[in-house]
Amino acid sequence: MNSLHLILRYFSASLRSQLQYPGSAVMLGIGAFLTTIIDMLAAWALFDRFGQVQGWSLGHIAVFYGVVSTSFALTDFFTRGFDVFGGEFVKTGAFDRILLRPRSPALQLVGYEFRLSRFGRLAQALLVLFVGAAVVGVEWSPDKVLLLAWTITGGVALFTGLLVLQASFAFWTTESLEVFNVLTYGGIQAAQFPLSLYAAWFRNFLIFVVPLGCVAYYPVLAILDQPDPLGAPDWWLPTAPAMGFVFLNLSFLAWRAGIRRYTSTGS
Amino acid sequence: MPQILVEDLAKTYRVAERDPGLLGAVKGLVHRRHRTVEALRDVSFCLEAGELLGFIGPNGAGKSTTIKILSGILKPDAGTVMVNGRVPFTDRIAHVSKIGVVFGQRTQLWWDLPVSEGFDLLADIYRVEPARYRANRDELVALLRLERVLDQPVRQLSLGQRMRAEIAAALLHEPDILFLDEPTIGLDAPSKLAVREVVRRLNRERGVTVLLTTHDMHDIEALAQRVIVIGHGQVLADSPFETLRANVLAERRLVIDFAHEAPEISMADVEIRSRQGQTLELAFDPARTPTPNLIAALAAAHEVVDIHVGEPAIEEVIARFYDLHGAGEA
Known part of the structure; x- marks a missing residue:
């Protein structure tokens, strides 16, 4: 039984326990769809007033937003265990049980819950992405479909990295740090606008510290066939999503340090 | 080799101490005081x-x-x-x-x-x-x-x-x-x-x-x-x-039902543990007071209805043991 197979087994078990209350899953899904639509309404109101901002239209914004939001929605399906890690595992000592099983702790946390209700958020994100792309006239060649998939994969890696990092901190704080929501939810808000709109320090933060720009701004420029107004070389635009994986790997360094701390201090 | 081998095990925890309330929580972030708790000092056994x-x-x-x-x-x-x-x-x-x-x-x-x-x-x-x-x-x-x-x-x-x-x-x-x-x-x-x-x-x-x-x-x-x-x-x-x-509590217990009100008893090395109407519970050390002798003495002096010999409850044994070692709840 390899790890992927086990994850699927965990997910099917999680789905069955959620389907004990099917109404709840459906309502949560619809709720997620509607609340995230409000994200786009704010942008629409802005562009309805100004038409364009530095040459970017609402359609462009929709593509930036759709890409980053799709990545986050996909991540949200399987990272619940990391999100609630402090309160549900460290504080209660339930992490002991994870360590008592002959599988990697990260894999067991992925298996903690598969959040069915996140389909609402995913549906909204994909809708915004493809409507926006149609409005600005993106032609979906096989190359672009691949680039989109690669971009979203990098985004999933980055958001997973953020959640792993959030969970790692909980080994020290024993609470889940809500402040990380600033980076995830706030990150989506920030990444829906082109980096060229931001001040240099904030731009650098989104490139070098939490590289949201690398999994949204740069590759989306390539999808839109636009050069970087800030002058990044063309080869970099489709390469940038790799930074999501770099971030994920660094997060796992913190995660392993956290586990070492847990096993030497107890809960 | 035994299946479980434990030798000279020691474990100390550092427990963060903080003052109560919000102010204490904030202070705790800046300057943490620690207290060390010795959970295991020197534990050895095998199984x-x-x-x-x-x-x-x-x-x-x-x-x-x-x-x-x-x-x-x-x-x-x-x-x-x-x-x-x-x-x-x-x-x-x-x-x-x-x-x-x-x-x-x-x-x-x-x-x-x-x-x-x-x-x-x-x-x-x-x-x-x-x-x-x-x-x-x-x-x-x-x-x-x-x-x-x-x-x-x-x-x-x-x-x-x-x-x-x-x-x-x-x-x-x-x-x-x-x-x-x-x-x-x-x-x-x-x-x-x-x-x-x-x-x-x-x-x-x-x-x-x-x-x-x-x-x-x-x-x-x-x-x-x-x-x-x-x-x-x-x-x-x-x-x-x-x-x-x-080793800890070698004593025996003797519960006697008398036909009348339980009498006063004063015998060397025999302690009255409880008295309830016609019933007495006695504690004694069988090495010093052989059980048959005690029963014979009581039956000769009083009208006895029923007798039950027992050992102290296991909880008492353990409680006594903790007392002896000063190991009450930490």
Whole structure:
């Protein structure tokens, strides 16, 4: 039984326990769809007033937003265990049980819950992405479909990295740090606008510290066939999503340090 | 080599102290004060395959810390631990595939899933081969009488049913060693008896080594051939329970029903423990006052209706032992 197979087994078990209350899953899904639509309404109101901002239209914004939001929605399906890690595992000592099983702790946390209700958020994100792309006239060649998939994969890696990092901190704080929501939810808000709109320090933060720009701004420029107004070389635009994986790997360094701390201090 | 070998184990925790309230929390972020707590000072013992060991001690004595170290969750500061020839915390995955752990207060099953689906998932987690899994599951279901609860979600089980399901869950992967941390806590009397019966059979018939912690001394009396008493992070006693009883509290109890109001009695080395209407409870040391002599003397002087000779309750033995070692609750 390899790890992927086990994850699927965990997910099917999680789905069955959620389907004990099917109404709840459906309502949560619809709720997620509607609340995230409000994200786009704010942008629409802005562009309805100004038409364009530095040459970017609402359609462009929709593509930036759709890409980053799709990545986050996909991540949200399987990272619940990391999100609630402090309160549900460290504080209660339930992490002991994870360590008592002959599988990697990260894999067991992925298996903690598969959040069915996140389909609402995913549906909204994909809708915004493809409507926006149609409005600005993106032609979906096989190359672009691949680039989109690669971009979203990098985004999933980055958001997973953020959640792993959030969970790692909980080994020290024993609470889940809500402040990380600033980076995830706030990150989506920030990444829906082109980096060229931001001040240099904030731009650098989104490139070098939490590289949201690398999994949204740069590759989306390539999808839109636009050069970087800030002058990044063309080869970099489709390469940038790799930074999501770099971030994920660094997060796992913190995660392993956290586990070492847990096993030497107890809960 | 013994199956479990523990030598000179020591573990100290650093506990962050903070002042109460919001201000204290903020201060704690900036400047943390720590207090060190010595959980284990110098613990050594070994256990051969197939033994059933009771591990007792007051709260805070170091029982849980020892179990955590033995099960690979916690690293000791000093000392040697070998279980099945492995160091638990350096070889975690190999180690935990060969042990089963039941915490009386925490579930290892999935709250919203039927028991049988939780078992299936555990079999996948532990990589139990399907044919072996089915055989083990069927045997455990019969042994623990789980047929009727297999299709129920765990949250609907009574505590006694859940504990039996937990024990089955801990054994699906055929561990050599079973750690039971307070397995009878909160159970009603029939469930306690059922859990004890199962543990005894697993140990006798399957040869599973069992290490049991409990505060219920009847668990110890019913199950453990050997008892380790731990207090202040040290092993205070390691012996068969009867030896412990003989060393600590060798006295006997004599309960006598008289035909009339219980009389005043003053005999050397005999203590009146309680007096209720026509009944007296006496405590005496059989080495100094032979039981037949005491009974004969009482029957000669008074009109006696009934006599019952007993030993002090196991709780009294243990409480006395803790007192002797100054090992009351830490």
